[in-house]
Amino acid sequence: MPPALQIEQLSKTYESGFKALNSVNLTIERGELFALLGPNGAGKTTLISVICGLVRASAGTVRVHGHHWTEEYRTARRLIGLVPQELTTESFETVSATVNFSRGLYGLPKDPARIEQILKDLSLWEKRDSRIMTLSGGMKRRVLIAKALAHEPKVLFLDEPTAGVDVELRRDMWDVVRRLKASGVTIILTTHYIEEAEEMADRVGVITKGEIILVEEKNALMRKLGRKQLVLQLVEPLARLPESLAGYDLTLAAAGDELTYTYDSQGERTGITALMSELREAGIHFRDLQTRQDSLEKIFVNLVRQSQ
Amino acid sequence: MNLHAIRAIYAFEMARTWRTLFQSIVSPVISTSLYFVVFGAAIGSRIQEVDGVSYGAFIVPGLIMLSLLTQSLSNASFGIFFPRFTGTIFEVLSAPASYFEIVVGYVGAAATKAMLVGVIILVTANLFVDMRIEHPLWMVLFFVLTAVTFSLFGFIIGIWAKNFEQLQFVPLLIVTPLTFLGGSFYSIRMLPEFWQTVTLFNPVVYLVSGFRWSFYGQADVGVGLSLAMTLVFLAASLGVVAWIFKTGYRLKS
Structure with a gap:
């Protein structure tokens, strides 16, 4: 048919x-x-x-x-x-x-x-x-x-x-x-x-x-579209990520003062609460935080990039 | 052949006539009656006879032709322009209907309406003046051919026009003058010789002359020539319509 x-x-x-x-x-x-x-x-x-x-x-x-x-x-x-x-x-x-x-x-x-x-x-x-x-x-x-x-x-x-x-x-x-x-x-x-x-x-x-x-x-x-990011502004810059945080999808900005956590907002657990307590235990303090989600425009742009 | 499509377009266009009854039917009848009053009674009383026919009766074929031309043009041009203007034309263009079927629907309805007005004027005229129709078959032939030809012409204008101003341009500035100068209200033999020759370049002369011949057996030009010229206009209009659909002119990018 x-x-x-x-x-x-x-x-x-x-x-x-x-x-x-x-x-x-x-x-x-x-x-x-x-x-x-x-x-x-x-x-x-x-x-x-x-x-x-x-x-x-x-x-x-x-x-x-x-x-x-x-x-x-x-x-x-x-x-x-x-x-x-x-x-x-x-x-x-x-x-x-x-x-x-x-x-x-x-x-x-x-x-x-x-x-x-x-x-x-x-x-x-x-x-x-x-x-x-x-x-x-x-x-x-x-x-x-x-x-x-x-x-x-x-x-x-x-x-x-x-x-x-x-x-x-x-x-x-x-x-x-x-x-x-x-x-x-x-x-x-x-x-x-x-x-x-x-x-x-x-x-x-x-x-x-x-x-x-x-x-x-x-x-x-x-x-893909459900991915969201949590950005933390650190009080003290980090040289590298502590071992205890290896299980999280984290990236550290070059200057070491900004930590970005990528998670699935559609998922059953976002892992944010656990990450927070891990950070406290590791003695990492932050002075501000924000979350961001890609706009449709950005998703399109990303898809275009991926396809090339 | 998608007969349902033809019928749908035709019925749709005719429904517009009934919906706008006054504008479609009543107003041309009123304006024609006014022509009778002005040309027939007021002026006609000073002109005794033209070629042995009373002036009032003499102008009847010209008046019918005038209405037939203007009605065919305005009905057909508006009928196709309006859906283009509002965008509803998309449905007709994406339907499983051939261009031939689309044209038959639109042009058929426009010609029907124009002929309806023509018949009403004929009947109205009969109330004002004594008249006769010597060659009824020829009369019907000219009547139908003219309505179809000018409905096709109107269809072309409706496709060509980009706005309402252009839609009015050809009927008002070209066709109406040509009709008035085409011997609707006089025999061109009343003109000085030079203007008689000039008038022969006016296509409307042939339509009016042939039509008048079918009424009174007298014509400014031979009836054969009138028929031939009418068929030439018909063929030219058909050719342009065929070209429009072949190229998608102003319909498809």
């Missing part, structure tokens, strides 16, 4: 000369929830746009369930649903009219029962006769999801579905995504919230400057 999505050597250079995608290779299995992480301008939206036929590729191929995305565009596109990042909705249409329009556009006959189910699943049923412009931003996002689901796609792209939505709605959106995944839909989610990937993804890909620099199981990545 061919994978949900097979991307080979996909490149896109815009007319301006900007290289948005550089030889991207990526395979996404059926039923998977794949989170594509990357800073703004990394190429996430361009990648989705090329796959969905909104932007022309400069080179490379995409196959959706084994179907070539331009040569067999009818079959390939029929399998894809796209929820764009921007809230691009009709203003004057009603919710049910716009969702029915999407289904027809994808070549399917009317199916009121199916549309009713989709609208109910997304808590839009009560609003079915409301004009879209009267809905809140969160509801409009749901309308976009309903439109994308109207033709029962097998592969769903969610381009930053929770950008600019409040915390409660984000939780709601995650529930929606989980239900979709449970129904067997392959989901590709782009985001720059690490938390979002952590909540839901099976695998995570990191894209930067148009290149996929890492694809990893989420759990493995989270371990």
